[in-house]
Structure formats: structure tokens, C-alpha cells
Amino acid sequence: xxxxxxxxxxxxxxxxKTALRDAGVKGMTVSxxxxxxxQGGHVEVYRGAxxxxxxxxxxxxxxxxxxxxxxxxxxxxxxxxxxxxxxxxKVWTTTVENVVRVRTGEKGETAI
Amino acid sequence: xxxxxxSAGDTAWVLASSALVLLMTPGLAxxxxxxxxxxxxxxxxxxxxVTIGVVSVLWVIYGFKLAFGYEANSQWYGSFSLSxxxxxxxxxxxxxxxxxxxxxxxxxxxxxFAVITPALISGAIxxxxxxxxxxxxxxxxxTVVYFPVxxxxxxxxxxxxxxxxxxxxxxxxxxxxxxxxxxVHINAGAAALALAIVLxxxxxxxxxxxxxxxxxxxxxxxxxxxxxxxxxxxxxALGANxxxxxxxxxxxxxxxxxxxxxxxxxxxxxxxxxxxGAASGAVAGLVAITPACAFVAPWAAVVIGxxxxxxxxxxxxxxxxxxYDDALDVVGVHLVGGIIGSLAIGFFGSSAVNSAGLDGxxxxxxxxxxxxxxxxxxxxxxxxxVATLIIGYLIEKTIGFRVQSEKELIGVxxxxxxxxxxxxxxxxxxxx
Numbered sequence: 001x002x003x004x005x006x007x008x009x010x011x012x013x014x015x016x017k018t019a020l021r022d023a024g025v026k027g028m029t030v031s032x033x034x035x036x037x038x039q040g041g042h043v044e045v046y047r048g049a050x051x052x053x054x055x056x057x058x059x060x061x062x063x064x065x066x067x068x069x070x071x072x073x074x075x076x077x078x079x080x081x082x083x084x085x086x087x088x089x090k091v092w093t094t095t096v097e098n099v100v101r102v103r104t105g106e107k108g109e110t111a112i
Numbered sequence: 113x114x115x116x117x118x119s120a121g122d123t124a125w126v127l128a129s130s131a132l133v134l135l136m137t138p139g140l141a142x143x144x145x146x147x148x149x150x151x152x153x154x155x156x157x158x159x160x161x162v163t164i165g166v167v168s169v170l171w172v173i174y175g176f177k178l179a180f181g182y183e184a185n186s187q188w189y190g191s192f193s194l195s196x197x198x199x200x201x202x203x204x205x206x207x208x209x210x211x212x213x214x215x216x217x218x219x220x221x222x223x224x225f226a227v228i229t230p231a232l233i234s235g236a237i238x239x240x241x242x243x244x245x246x247x248x249x250x251x252x253x254x255t256v257v258y259f260p261v262x263x264x265x266x267x268x269x270x271x272x273x274x275x276x277x278x279x280x281x282x283x284x285x286x287x288x289x290x291x292x293x294x295x296v297h298i299n300a301g302a303a304a305l306a307l308a309i310v311l312x313x314x315x316x317x318x319x320x321x322x323x324x325x326x327x328x329x330x331x332x333x334x335x336x337x338x339x340x341x342x343x344x345x346x347x348x349a350l351g352a353n354x355x356x357x358x359x360x361x362x363x364x365x366x367x368x369x370x371x372x373x374x375x376x377x378x379x380x381x382x383x384x385x386x387x388x389g390a391a392s393g394a395v396a397g398l399v400a401i402t403p404a405c406a407f408v409a410p411w412a413a414v415v416i417g418x419x420x421x422x423x424x425x426x427x428x429x430x431x432x433x434x435x436y437d438d439a440l441d442v443v444g445v446h447l448v449g450g451i452i453g454s455l456a457i458g459f460f461g462s463s464a465v466n467s468a469g470l471d472g473x474x475x476x477x478x479x480x481x482x483x484x485x486x487x488x489x490x491x492x493x494x495x496x497x498v499a500t501l502i503i504g505y506l507i508e509k510t511i512g513f514r515v516q517s518e519k520e521l522i523g524v525x526x527x528x529x530x531x532x533x534x535x536x537x538x539x540x541x542x543x544x
Contacts, residue, residue, distance in 0.1 A: 011521035
């Protein structure tokens with residue numbers, strides 16, 4: 001089992017969510033986050049003064065997936081979230097030891 | 113006529129009313145601002161605020177004369193003049209007769225109506241409008257639609273002796289609209305319908321709920337609108353007199369009736385009386401009583417308000433059946449409420465409560481008055497809808513009226529104004 005974590009542009013979230021649904025994903029956890037990557041920061045002007053902005057708003061998606069579907073789901077996310085410009089985000093996976101469904105106590109892949 | 117002198121009481125009331133009506137536009141900003149999602153709250157409020165700027169400036173340059181200058185002796189517009197209101201400083205108001213208030217006080221009062229009418233339209237196009245295009249739209253729309261229509265409805269002409277020159281088309285035909293059921297609400301409602309069609313549906317409409325981000329702000333706005341509306345309606349008497357008193361009490365009780373009608377309808381249909389329903393119901397009642405407030409008895413005002421509350425609560429569902437995204441229900445509340453109030457005069461109108469009024473069907477006056485009212489409703493709706501469609505498509509085809517979909521998803525507060533309504537992110541708060 002794998003945990004897929006994706007950091008994407010907020011404006012792309014709805015599209016990605018719909019595409020993942022269509023790809024058969026039943027569950028995901030979403031949070032609004034801020035961070036910095038290769039995009040770096042930029043300078044904003046407000047009331048005539050300049051301020052360096054180094055943290056950019058992004059959306060983080062977390063999805064638990066069976067090993068055999070991971071590559072396909074990453075493809076879906078990358079394809080839908082991409083605009084081609086810098087700051088599109090990142091997707092990574094981590095290995096998950098176990099998953100337990102709280103209601104039934106089911107364990108492993110059946111709990112996903 | 114030279115013997116008419118300025119009345120301190122009347123002038124004081126109309127001055128106070130003007131300030132009350134101005135307050136309605138920031139009130140509307142809160143009412144609408146609370147109803148949209150957090151990411152477009154500021155843009156929504158800015159559409160109202162910038163309207164105060166644009167319309168006030170145009171009003172001084174040529175707007176007042178285009179609506180209420182009678183030199184051209186036309187039924188359809190006032191006069192073309194760029195005098196900047198410098199030539200009328202010492203004149204009294206003459207609008208179908210001389211009122212003992214300075215003309216500039218009348219001009220200030222009427223300005224506030226010209227400001228709020230286009231601001232009302234903005235609710236239909238929430239979340240997706242290019243701000244600069246909205247400014248251009250407001251300038252064109254008041255010039256082509258509001259100023260002339262105000263002349264048709266509110267322009268009673270310049271009266272010298274028994275001769276009246278330059279009276280508006282609807283005013284001179286006896287169409288009764290005391291404070292703007294046709295000129296303000298049907299006008300704005302029809303324009304809202306047209307712009308909702310021009311801009312199209314928001315991304316995710318009917319898929320995601322798009323709930324109001326702050327109902328307390330909506331209630332604050334509804335309260336300010338209700339308060340300011342006493343100036344709108346009772347101030348339209350242009351004096352501190354019996355008619356102002358009648359309009360004042362009718363404004364209060366019709367609004368109360370509509371608030372109750374709306375939440376009763378919700379309780380029966382959906383199971384819960386909602387905060388948004390109470391606020392919308394109050395506004396529906398204010399809209400419906402606006403044309404009728406000086407022509408009907410207070411009991412009739414309650415009935416008109418209650419009917420408006422119930423019907424408008426049903427009418428806001430129309431957009432889902434017909435498929436236009438009127439985001440904040442400007443059509444369901446202002447167009448429908450305005451039609452209800454304007455036609456209600458044909459039933460409840462009574463010359464006993466206002467000697468300048470006519471008897472409606474319930475007072476033995478027959479259908480004469482109702483058919484006049486229908487003429488006013490139909491003409492203003494048709495003109496505003498068609499003219500707004502044309503203006504809207506012209507703007508869409510030239511400078512564009514709607515933001516790109518990426519900007520719409522991020523939110524127009526960030527993309528149009530580089531601000532957000534709520535800076536509460538702490539250290540996590542990022543930039544754009």
C-alpha cells in the first residue's frame with residue numbers, strides 16, 4: 001500500500017478531484033497549505049510598499065492506494081494538475097505499513 | 113410661484129433621506145458580500161462601492177439633467193446639458209409642481225437612487241466579473257438605461273401655471289410608482305437577468321453548493337438596507353408630511369409581513385426557517401412596497417409584503433429550472449418583488465389614503481389602474497432587458513466581461529484586487 005501526497009495549485013483542485021473520482025478513487029484527504037519550492041517567492045506591492053512573499057498557497061491531497069493502482073493515479077494527477085508553468089507542484093509516494101477501518105476493524109488493502 | 117419659499121422641515125427631511133438612501137449601497141455591499149464565497153467577498157463589495165463613485169460623477173456632469181432636466185420637452189429623456197449643476201444653485205424643485213425644497217437637494221436625493229440601481233444588478237454576476245468591465249458597464253448602463261427610465265417614471269415635468277412640459281412617458285400616463293418599483297427594481301432585475309445570460313454560469317454551479325460565507329454580514333446588510341429604505345420610500349414624499357408618514361409605516365409593516373411569509377414558506381417546503389430566508393424576505397418586502405407605499409392602507413401593505421415574501425421565496429428556485437446563474441437572486445427578489453408591488457397598486461390602490469392616488473379594483477376603481485401599472489411593468493422590463501443584453505454582449509465581445517476560468521477558480525478577490533477579505537492565516541498565510 002502507498003500514500004500518495006500531491007501538492008497542487010488551488011485553481012486546479014476541482015479538476016484533479018473530478019479526474020481522481022473518474023479514475024475510481026473513493027477517498028481522499030484535502031488541506032489548504034502554504035509552502036515554497038523552486039517557484040520561489042515574488043514581490044507584492046500593497047499601498048505603495050513592496051513586500052517579499054516567500055510562501056505560496058497550495059492544496060495538499062492525500063490518497064491511500066493499492067500498489068497496483070499507484071502509477072495510474074500519479075499519471076492522472078500529473079496530467080490534470082499541469083499548466084506547464086512553474087509552481088504546478090509535486091507528487092510523491094510513501095509506503096504504508098497498515099491501514100485499519102475504524103468502524104469495522106478491517107485491516108490492510110480491504111480497509112482502503 | 114415666486115411666493116414659494118424653502119421649507120426648513122421638508123428640506124431637512126429630504127436631506128436626511130438622501131443620506132439614508134446613500135447608506136443602502138454600502139448596506140447592499142454587506143448583504144451581497146456575505147452571500148458570496150470568501151474568495152470573492154471583496155470583489156462583490158467593491159462592485160457596489162465603485163458604483164457610488166462612477167454614478168455620482170456622471171450625475172453631476174450630465175446625469176441629473178438627462179433624467180430631470182425638462183428643457184428638451186421629451187417624454188423619453190430630460191435634456192442634454194453639461195452644465196455641471198452650477199446653474200441651478202438657487203432654484204426650487206419643480207417636478208410636476210413646485211416643492212419647497214432646493215433643486216440641489218432633490219438632485220442629491222435622486223442621485224442616491226441612480227447609485228443603488230446599477231449596484232443591485234451586481235449580485236447576478238458574482239464571482240466571475242472583470243472589475244474594469246463592471247465599471248465600464250455601470251457608466252454605459254446608467255446613461256442608456258437608468259437616466260432615461262428615471263425620466264419616464266419619476267419625471268413629472270416642469271409646471272408653469274397649468275402648463276406641464278417634459279413629463280415622462282409613464283408619469284404622464286398616470287402609472288403609479290412612488291419610490292421605484294419599476295424604475296429601480298424591475299429595471300435592475302431585468303438587467304440582472306440579461307447579464308446572468310451574457311456572463312453564463314459559474315464553474316461548478318449546481319454541482320457544489322456555493323453557500324454564503326458569512327450570514328452575519330448578510331443580516332448586517334439587510335438591516336442597513338431596511339434602515340435606509342425609510343429614506344428611499346418616505347423620503348420620496350419630498351416633504352415631512354402625511355404621505356411621508358404613510359410611506360414610512362407601510363415600509364415597516366410590509367417588510368415584516370414579507371420576512372414572515374418567506375420563512376413560513378421555507379418551513380413548509382424545506383423544514384427549516386433560515387437566516388438567509390429572513391434577510392431575503394425582508395428585502396423582498398421592501399422591494400414590493402416601494403412602488404405602493406404611498407398609495408395603499410397599512411393593512412394592505414402587510415398583505416402585499418406577505419404575498420411578496422411567499423412568492424419570491426418560490427421564485428428564487430426558477431433559475432435552476434430555467435438554467436441561468438443569477439448568483440444572488442436579483443431576479444427572484446427585485447424583478448419578481450417589483451412586479452408584485454407595481455401590480456398590487458392596481459388592486460389595493462386607494463384615493464382615500466392618498467388624494468393624489470387612484471382607486472384600484474378592491475376600491476371600485478375597476479381595471480384602469482391595473483392596466484396602467486401593467487404598461488409600466490412591461491415597458492421598463494422590455495427596455496431594460498433588451499438594452500442590457502446589447503450593452504453586455506458589446507462589452508463581452510470587446511474588452512471581455514468575464515474573468516478567465518483559472519482566475520475564477522482562484523477567486524476574484526486575489527486576481528482583480530490582490531487582496532483577501534480575511535487575513536487570518538498567521539505564519540501559514542501565503543501570497544498569491
